[in-house]
Amino acid sequence: MEKLKYVNAKPRPYASRSSVPNPNIKIQNTNFTPRSLTLSSPYMRSPSSMETDERLYMQSPSIEEFYKSAESDRNKLEKIYHQRKYKTKSHVSSKLQNEINRLSKNFAFQKDDDLHVAKSLEYIKQAIDKILIEKEPKPNEDYWTNNRNFENSKGKFDGIDELRANLRIQIIQAKQESEKAVKMQQQLKRYENILNQKESGLRDQEKLLYIDKEEIIKEKEAIKTKTNHLELAKEEIKKKANQLEIDKELLEKEYEQLEKNRQNIKEFNKFEEKHYKENEDFEEMEREFLLKCEEKSELIAKAEEDLSKREMALEKQHQELYLLSKSLQDLKDQIEQQQDFASKNLEEQHNRLQEETKSLNIKRSETEAAYKKLTEELKTVEKLKNTLLEQKEISDKEIEKIKEKYGQKICEALNMSNHAQETVKIISEKEEYIDKIILEIEKEKSELNQRWKYVENLEMLKEDLERERMVFEDKNALKRETGNEFNEKDTETLKTNLQFINKRSQELEEISNMLEEKMQFIMQKENELKAVQEIIDNDREEIDSTSKLLKNIFTELNEQREMQEYENEKIAKEKEHTSKDREKIAGIITKLDQEIKRIDNKEDELQKLRQVLDERENLLHMKERNILMMENQKIEFNNRNILNDQENPEDKDR
Structure with a gap:
């Protein structure tokens, strides 16, 4: 059984209980957990959904392996958090763009490719997990608002199960042929x-x-x-x-x-x-x-x-x-x-x-x-x-x-x-x-x-x-x-x-x-x-x-x-x-053409979602810039206050 090959990209850091908080930022939500371990994540599914996945994909990994991989990712991200904290945003955006290009190459399959859609679904799954990890909220953001946005975006990916069922039907038709x-x-x-x-x-x-x-x-x-x-x-x-x-x-x-x-x-x-x-x-x-x-x-x-x-x-x-x-x-x-x-x-x-x-x-x-x-x-x-x-x-x-x-x-x-x-x-x-x-x-x-x-x-x-x-x-x-x-x-x-x-x-x-x-x-x-x-x-x-x-x-x-x-x-x-x-x-060929059209439509939808995600990423970059500007201003203000206090201690006593 082959394991799922995760994309070797560095996710954005996220806050956890074991992470060291910034003293200048107030943490509003102390009960914060990573999105990869919530019930809304694809790794925390019901048993019936897991059984259907096992029937459709004989080569899918077990649940324990998913938990282990999630925990290892969490520990790695906690270690990398402080290293990436002070890096420039241009460096981060270039890495994200490279990852997106690599994923687009993995998704570049032909219209009449009905046999490798299952493999492409694995890449889609990895991409979703990656995006969810990248879009984790910061300590100063509202967790519940981000969770609602995730649940809204989750409805857009419900068609993937239908694709899996259609692929299973196509496999049965191939056997009949x-x-x-x-x-x-x-x-x-x-x-x-x-x-x-x-x-x-x-x-x-x-x-x-x-x-x-x-x-x-x-x-x-x-x-x-x-x-x-x-x-x-x-x-x-x-x-x-x-x-x-x-x-x-x-x-x-x-x-x-x-x-x-x-x-x-x-x-x-x-x-x-x-x-x-x-x-x-x-x-x-x-x-x-x-x-x-x-x-x-x-x-x-x-x-x-x-x-x-x-x-x-x-x-x-x-x-x-x-x-x-x-x-x-x-x-x-x-x-x-x-x-x-x-x-x-x-x-x-x-x-x-x-x-x-x-x-x-x-x-x-x-x-x-x-x-x-x-x-x-x-x-x-x-x-x-x-x-x-x-x-x-x-x-x-x-x-x-x-x-x-x-x-x-x-x-x-x-x-x-x-x-x-x-x-x-x-x-x-x-x-x-x-x-x-x-x-x-x-x-x-x-x-x-x-x-x-x-x-x-x-x-x-x-x-x-x-x-x-x-x-x-x-x-x-x-x-x-x-x-x-x-x-x-x-x-x-x-x-x-x-x-x-x-x-x-x-x-x-x-x-x-x-x-x-x-x-x-x-x-x-x-x-x-x-x-x-x-x-x-x-x-x-x-x-x-x-x-x-x-x-x-x-x-x-x-x-x-x-x-x-x-x-x-x-x-x-x-x-x-x-x-x-x-x-x-001829009927089979027409059905295949219809399915190809459906896949094309879903690809278009995925492209639209990517555009939306890119826009959200741009907004996040803008917010990060504003936050850095605010932090620099605060640091300068504090430094000025300290200098003033050192120069005239009398005013300080007063």
Whole structure:
């Protein structure tokens, strides 16, 4: 416990029972006691007032120490009385002025210094005691008049107790603010937990995106293989088209040869007409031969019609294959565009995730810094509790820091709300991207249905080719039957025709073999188309699975959106709480301003009292001067009387 530090100033002397009185001055009041020990002095208070003082100031001295200090001051003043009796008044006034200046320096505190007012009150108390000691009455003055003046001046200092009570209230408010700071620290911990949960959710999303990326890469590889197969099929179709054109040219050449054969047959008929009369038997044979030739011509005409039909079918096939090649090329272009679009989207998502991770790391560092700041604030609050009566300038700086930090906390809450709005925007963009992907998948489904229709058309073409093959086999059988019926008699006349027919039959057999090979090739293609159809079915299943995954992702995103809305509501509530806290802080600041104004008013009152005291001191100086003048006059008068008595003792006897 620290003792009160009294001002080291020499008080004015006062009269007491033990002091030596002046023989030239009559003492009117013999029961004189120093004002420092009267009931009106601040050292002789009631027990209730002392209890309140002990509650307000834990560092105040005890009553016994006050008594001891008062008695020691009394003894010192009694000793110094005669030493200061004959000193000049200018010397005394200079000392008093120095003491007043020193006290004014001790009272020079700022307006918003609410923590060191208690210390200033101690100085005020010391100053009051000092003034009371200085203003003690002399033996020749009326004690009761001075006592009344003191009681009147005492009423002016009753506001000091109110200041003490106000200071106690301010200390309680400071404790409440420290509790609020602890609550804010707990809220920051909650924010950290929420941020950690969001970080874990983002990590899970990154994992899912990585898995989706791998699946997309696999799909790209499968699409590349499909495109390679389609390119090979396209090349084979081109080869088939070239072969069909070659076959068409061969058929045209055969048709020209058939026309030449008809002309030869007509000439042969003319030649036979000349020899008809000579050989009746030959006529019968000729008729039969003509019938056979007509049948052959009919068969050839039918074959020509079949060939024309086949050419038309081949042209249709060529057109369909051309359309298929176009559709395949369009599909290839679309697949390449989708690949580019998917790669760009993946890169954008990866960049967004990197930016989000960076922003989260920055926010985490900011929260850690805020946590450190709060811990520092708590430490400073604890230091302030211990140094409320010692450190004036440090307390001012700490109060300003606390005000700035409350503003920083409010800014951080606003930043959190802005971040929540940005996350909602990002989620909406992701939903739009998922909707686009679903539309693209539906387009791919429609394209697959078109491909299935093309496959059905190929099956119809296959059936038509089988029918044509059966017809061609029947024609070959008829040709063989007609070739066996020729007689040996006609060998000389029809050698050329037989040779031509044999050649034609061989060519037709070769054509039939070619058609059979083509049928086999078509069967192989059908098998390949079946394999492609199976691949398409697998793709459909994969697309269905991906659509299910997308639906699940969409549901998860909806859930996340609901969670974020819930979090946004929480943040809005917290904003309301922070606004209320702001209002409370504003009220506290207004109260502090009002208290500062009160303190300023009381300082003005103290200055006025000082002026009054200075005026009274000046009056006392004037009185002292008059008294000294009177004493000097009396001394001179007495000396004159003594000299006169010594000069003329006769007059003395008289």
